[in-house]
Amino acid sequence: MSKIKKIDQSVCGYMQSQVKINTLSDAIRELTQNGVDAGATNIKINVKVQYAETTVEIDYTDDGEGIGPESMEVLGKRFFTSKLISNSEGPDCDLSMLQRLTTFGFRGEAFNSLLNICSSVLVVSRVKHYNSGFKACFQGDERIGNIVKNNGPVPIGTSIKLIGFFDPVIVRKNILLNNIENRWTQDTFEIKRMVLDSLINKPWIKVRITRQEFKQLKWVSKVLVDKASTFTAEKVSFQSQMSLFKSIFGEKTCEDYELCKVQLKNIQLKAGIGLSSLQTKSYQFIYLNGRPFISEEMVKYVNRLFQKKYELWGHNAKNSRVKSPSKKSSSMYGRPYSVNPVFVASFSAPINISELMQDPSKACYTTKNMKILLFLFTKVIEVYFGIYKKKRKGTTEKEQAKSTVKSKRQKVQEYAVLSSDSTVSKFKKSELNGRLTDTNPATIEEFPRKMHDFNKITNKLALKEHFRTMDQPGHGKREEGLVDENNIGSHCSNCYKVQKQDSLKRQSFFFNNIDKVVLTREDLREFHVIGQVDKKFILLRLQNRIVGFDQHAIDERINVERMYMQLIEQCMSGGESSELEDKIAFETNGVECELIARYEETLAFWGIRFDRDYTHITHLPSLILSKFMKIGFSVLRKGVVEFLYNLGESKKVAFKPTETGKPRGAGNPFWWVRYVSHMPDIYRETIKSKACRSSLMFGEQLSNTQVTDIVRQLQLCYQPFECAHGRPSLYPICGIDAGGHRVEQSN
Template identity: 20%
Template sequence: MRSIRKLSDEARSGIRSAYIITSVQQLTRELLDNAIEADSTQIQVLISLDDWSIKLTDNGIGIQKDSLAELGRSHMSSKKGSKGETLASISQLASLKITTRHASSSSTHTLITRAGHSVYFGLSLDGNRSSRGTVVTVTDIFANIPVRRKSLNKAREIHGIKSDMQSLALVHPEIAFELRNSQQILIQLPPKSHDTVSRFCEIFGYALAEHVEEINYHGSDHVVDGFMSLECAHSRAYQYIFVNSHLIVAGDLHSVVSTTFAESSFGVMANEPASMESIDASRRHAQRYPVFLLHIHIPSSILESTYDRHHRMFYIDNQASLSNTLKQLVIDFLVKYSFISPVAESYTSASNPRHSQATTLSKSVTANKRAVSDSAVSTQQSVRSVTSPQPSRDTKKAKNENASRTSQQRRTIDVHGINSTRTSKSDWLTNVLNKWNNPTYRLLKSTTATSVDSSESRRESFKLTKTDIENARVVGQVDDKFIMAVVTTKNALVAFDQHAVDERIRVERYLEALIRRDDIVLVDPPIGTLLTYEEMRTLGTNVETVEQWGFLIDIDIKPSQEHYGQVFVKTLPGVMHDRLIREPKLVQDIIQEAVARGMNESTTLNWHVMVGLCPPTLLSLVNSKACRNSIKFGDILSMRDCEMLLQSLSHTKNPYQCAHGRPTVNPLIRL
């Protein structure tokens, strides 16, 4: 056995660097953070992933000559709380060139490193800069880790860099940002005043922030400002939470806000007909997410020691108090715009300065809020008929209060009434019968029969495979609803739900045709669809997000930033073209969802792989069509029909349930 040896310093540095810098997006984000911390007001990024290079130029304070000499070495930093590993890691994974002129100097100096070693330090060979600032050029990124290059998706890296720059522009509106590649400018944001809403509208268009409620809360240990929008989005991409100007990844704080929104009627389509029956399930399925941007300010001494800048996470002792504050702020917003009814007397406003300490809700408030959430679900029918973003408060309040009382009473009956009835049963008769020796008929001890249909029994002793279904012997149709068959390999009698079986066969056939784009229908005239400016811009740079589902788009983005723009859909997937032509609003929902989800990296044509990436509305339409067109209860089937159904079912990917989750087969008895 070979002896264990300590890795060399170079090997350890390489491993550590590959762990710290995992992607081009993260590398760029670190350079952007450095430029912002240098008090820059203009930041330009030129990226070329064809030759794996990045160039960042800023007009910050610059780097002094003595400090520049130390850059690229581990644990050298001027920032409190920083580990000083970023530039050192970059120099290990790529070629690094830093050219800088400090504000107090008239000279420009350059540092060049390769593989972690300095190869040049001195006056700039390109001449003096005319003003202060720094240029960081990174080339040959991950050249010594080819597997890392191969694993990175270039389109996703560019998208991630754009998202990072947009988030930084939101929290630093006074800085001008520009991102470009060799072909075009991807982002160009001039400096703004300290107006977050205006910056948000500049980046994403005015449609998502046309009507907002600005937040300004001051507590004893934290301050929250920002806004919540009355508009909805088709993804969570427009939900931002910053802590001391640091973007926080989706986590507990996001969950608190999103869950509180979800428990209200916010996002329900108010422009739909009043009748619930007239609203198709596919329309109700379309998800709409809240849009919000919140800045949280806490003492820097708490954050500096706990913030993980690489993973954008922080740990704080009083996070429960902070979560309750966010929850109450959302409730304030929802009550103000009648998305939930106000809670009488026990309702506490988080914006009241007298309650800056009392951010933890009392038990009574929590209980009442649950009742409100129940009532919000109960009154969705009335909410859907409202066309204004601010429905009538009096009518809604009365309905919500009635529904709340009803839901509370119903819970009381379920919990206490039924349980009390069960526990009041007397056992005197059982004792008498157990002691009595019947001279004629001997009393048998009670036995417990375990049904073959129980989930535990099926899991342990009855597993039906596709081969079992294929070899099953059809006995016949029962009650024009079920197909009785004997599974010879299991020696058991089973019942197949004829509707669920046919629905499973059809939905897989439709999905395969959709993914393979076997049938594309030309639409004449094209269907006009209204999109927001940000959706138009995203679609213009990545039209494949929609075309991969069979929608060919004609788009013309004008340079002026309008609230909305129109695109024209020239083709539709043949599987659903009839329905989509009748209801063009569904086309808009599908396109918006596809744009929100982005381009799928997978190029496979296997429907069972791609179905998880399908726009929810489109998937719901396919499931609905399979259900409507399948065999119904009451349809008479011949023996041949039954046998063909089971043969087709055995060749499906998931033969055990229909498109909506109903079981296709139920075991009855063993023979």
């Protein structure tokens, strides 16, 4: 049996560094944040790539305070940092400084990690008190030789050259080179996000990031980020952060926005919310004390609040300011594509040491103040939609003149919570000074009490997170709930369980305990037709129960599943794509164009084909084409873009045409189910719309023979007890005994 031995120090360095720096954007993040911590106002980064020699170099320069020769003696050693200062006179750093920490770094690991994943590193730096700079060379985490004076003039600041980036980790280097060559546009987004994360509290810093590639015996350069320096005084809160966001991601991402501010005692939220929607959630950023706050719970909650206002905001918030959106803009029952808000939100709260220790990338994932943060975000969204409604109604010429500012500054909307009782009111900033921590009831009562009890609100927030009724509006597109055919036996999609009594608007007069009623697909095999009721409902006897069915809903379910299966069969055989006489113009950005190239085969599987330049759609399925010939192709573009982002984020499986054209698991009658949830959402909504309009309507007379035929078709459905839109299609009326007499459910 092998003995336990200490791992070699060099191996430890590689393993430790890979935990913190896994990608090019991670390395650029560490360099940029070190410059920000050093007080730099100008940061330049250049990435040089040579594919023939398989090498990547990173050149970094800033004009910060620099590194003195004394600090260079310990530069690169693990757990050495200049960010933590002890209150005692001892030489060691302690955690007492964390409560007042204003820098990104403090662990003393970032530069050590960079040294371990490069073949060599050169550092040249000069501080204000020296007339010359000093140079140090590293190989791994060991310095080569002594620290020497640099020949020639050196400006104040630091320059770092990383040579052979990822050379010690060959697999990561190969992945990096492949991404730079084939997926660079999408990876650039991560670099841009890193720049926003680094500058969110110091948006005036100038950052320029470029890439150089050696191709065809010459260097080709491209600018990735060119954020200019802005030293103008901020007269409107959070406007400079939104200007930073637009300069990094482009004007089209968020052409116009509203600024809102909310405060509860010593916790404050500032947010900029765009007036237009996108088909991706990638442009939603949340920060806590200047650090990225990555909370899936908060993101879901905030998006749910926006979806509740879909009819007001969802079609296109920007255009709605001038003209309210038409409810028939898509001519579809559901939503053919998702709408997601664009926002940047920054929380300021007392620093908690546990929030600083959650991730080496300086991100925060949870906080003890989560309920308060959710409450403040709720108030910000209320303020946003309050502004939005007013602008939709239109303003007078006088009000428009007042709202127009020559410098195009946004007006921040402040919404303050003044006490622990959560008394909320609107005030000017000058009125808020000195009152946010005032606990004197007499002072608080001077203002209008238009409020809520905080404990009740926070309890409701937690309750809403776990409880949602099926008919609650505004939760986005409802997934079909279809699963792989391998799991059909254990899935409850082929059965119907009635909601609990306290959630039903109307209850059966004959069932004492209706929430115990369970029906399965097998129950439909033995049925007796009682008849049609009011030309709307079908009454059936299923063993010892009488059940009413919505005739439109069950026919809709039959039609939608038939259309799903037909479309998937045609896509798998390659016969569903029709060439267009007039090509459809398809405007894309760099990321979307790269996604089209990467998932070209998957798009072709679903019948969508582009020209060589990816600027026009040349082929579409006939089912989709006929629909959008009527309503226009702008909705189609948004649906295809959403599908591309879902593929890129692995939310949908990238199916490809098979050589045989035979479906997987064709012996199973529900083989097609696994494909439904992975088809473009716009296909599903189109099929649902067609199924709805081609189904039986209320008022149509049916004979018992026609009813029998419909029920037999319903037996073959995967989800026989839901309409195409997910609503129940039946309701138990009463229980009966063998003699046909009504009995209580308890019997």
